[in-house]
Amino acid sequence: MPFTQFNFNKNILDALEKNNYLKPTLIQEKVIPLILQKKDVKAKAQTGSGKSAAFVLPILKTLSDDYQKGKPKIKVLVLVPTRELALQVSQSFKTFSEFYSKKPELVTFIGGLSLGDQLHEVQKGCEILVSTAGRLLDILSKKQINLSFVEFFVLDEADKMLDMGFEKELDLILNELPKERQNLMFSASYSNKMLALIPKITEEYISIDVTDEILIPSSITQRVIEVNENKRSALLKHLLKTNKWDLVLVFIKSRRAADNIAFKFRELGFEAESFHGDLEQEERIFTLEEFKAKKIRILFATDIAARGLHIDDIECIVNYDLPRASADYIHRVGRTARASKKGEAISFIDYESMEHFELIKKRCKLEITHESIEGFELTGVIKEKVKGQEAIKGKRKSKKDKLREAALKAKKD
Structure with a gap:
């Protein structure tokens, strides 16, 4: 039509x-x-x-x-x-x-x-x-x-x-x-x-x-790679060198982590930057323009900062850290394969995050086979959960308690 x-x-x-x-x-x-x-x-x-x-x-x-x-x-x-x-x-x-x-x-x-x-x-x-x-x-x-x-x-x-x-x-x-x-x-x-x-x-x-329709279009190739947390950075470097994508958007769970890994990849010779809410507005606009112009090739971004990004040429998104909610998975994956183009979405998982990703798969109606990359295979064992173990109310300090303690400490100092 x-x-x-x-x-x-x-x-x-x-x-x-x-x-x-x-x-x-x-x-x-x-x-x-x-x-x-x-x-x-x-x-x-x-x-x-x-x-x-x-x-x-x-x-x-x-x-x-x-x-x-x-x-x-x-x-x-x-x-x-x-x-x-x-x-x-x-x-x-x-x-x-x-x-x-x-x-x-x-x-x-x-x-x-x-x-x-x-x-x-x-x-x-x-x-x-x-x-x-x-x-x-x-x-x-x-x-x-x-x-x-x-x-x-x-x-x-x-x-x-x-x-x-x-x-x-x-x-x-x-x-x-x-x-x-x-x-x-x-x-x-x-x-x-x-x-x-x-x-x-x-x-x-x-x-x-229209949300009951296919949630993720077939133009997006989804991959799930099993890898230990401490090998994710090396695996990402390997994938970037192997695939030669023009623009890659990598999702990171925190602003600090985004800054750190962007710095690390610049040291490795990649054109990389971080993108998050702590940046000044002029810096955010400049970073986006540089990314669109392909002067920056890899953008390490948090969820909130990346919301609303509509850049047609992103060839791959990487869930370096998995999203908390299935809706965020849909949002992240939707950053690639825009304007009738094809794209790739890669998620890193380990034993700790497998159960969470299974829930995302179920809610998003995904059928994806897990894979491993030679030299980066997942090692270790699955930690067994102790049945019947419940969270103990009050064992962890509440946010208010932490703020109160910080205020008292500041007064003493």
Whole structure:
């Protein structure tokens, strides 16, 4: 089924063709007609399913059809949980409007950059505003932007925003929006908390769920390699030298570990960098641009920092550390094989993590045969669990206890 079925103008169709978008994904096929019909939508789709384009394309078409002369007013507000996702969504708007002679004015609000400069951009004229919720509240408090002309209110990765305290911020933002608007919500999951908030946003909507489809496309080759924890670094070096991938995204469990291993691989001669929440905003943007330009070939990233990364040329992702949740596995794997390309996803496991990975396999409906690489075979034995052993409440110190002890120690010092 081609994109021409949606009656997109030639400018959009040319941009789709240039970026190798050959046919709509399932979420795009279901959602785009509803948005064009001006329906409110609650869409549930996994990362990598093409959900950003599912709202970007029909919004661009509508703005083009309803083009008005004069200073642009904010007609589209897109809220996202992270700075990286804000930049990626903004890039989608730019990509698909490339061939417009009169491009829609777009402004991205993110922390870490000058608030005054961002406000100045809006005041010059803005049709599309992409923002993190926290940054938008900072600017709303200054009473210097007008959201009363918003026609599209988009929540991307809505559940993740809720995890970051969005519940308290939602009412403040909704008070600034007109009652008559189109509401579009996209997320890989909807918690009961999120479902309870939806009536505040819209009373009538169409629910679309494509998560029951194949979770991971066949264009991604999944591998599970058994290796001892202390040999993972050497195995990764071996795989990188053997496969000659252009861009590799390696998931690491902590910021400190990401910094350490990136340093180690630079010492080994690899073009490597770390990517996590402790980096300054300018540094994060610079690192991403260098990665896209293939000046950095290996990016060691934490889950939160990598959320929302949409880089078409990542050939391989490596789960150096396994994700905690099955949903995070889907998210990580979805960073490769984008835009109709093929990709590879490799997970390192040892005896300690086997049981956890079996749970991920079950929940994600995976069928993957474990393998070993010569010279890096898993050694040792499986530790037997003592049956009936239960965790003893109060044996481990709580977070409050640790903070209290740290405060007392600081006073003594």
